[in-house]
Amino acid sequence: MTLQIYGIPTCGTCKKAFQWLKTNQVAYEFINTKEQPPDRHQIAQWVTSLGSKPLRNTSGQAYRALGDEKQTWSETQWVDAFAQDPMVLKRPLFVRDGVAVLVGFRAAEAELRGILLAPLA
Secondary structure (H helix, E strand, C coil), rough: CEEEEEEEEHHHHHHHHHHHHCCCCCEEEEECCCCCCCHHHHHHHHHHHHHHHHHEECHHHHCCCCCCHHHHCCCHHHHHHHHHCHHEECCCEEECCCCEECCCCCCHHHHHHHHHCCCCC
């Protein structure tokens, strides 16, 4: 199985991740979440792996449009929100062997290498 990256092609952070992966010769499959939104089951697995808070794209318009009640939402309510609008998901989201392992691309170089360059099972 390959590394999968969920995001959108115009995302600057996704572009940085693609360049880093290319430089490090890491094969990956890109999934455009606008064209192929993840299903609720996938999202629920990601929330189980990483929690809903790291998955929130707090800088996006879709997140801000959710209203103040989002401050008290349960994990299930967040799964529903992510499933209804994938733009609420932070990008990029890295999935290895079906398990979400990293979201965003601000980790230290050593952490990125440990997570993304480890041999795939």
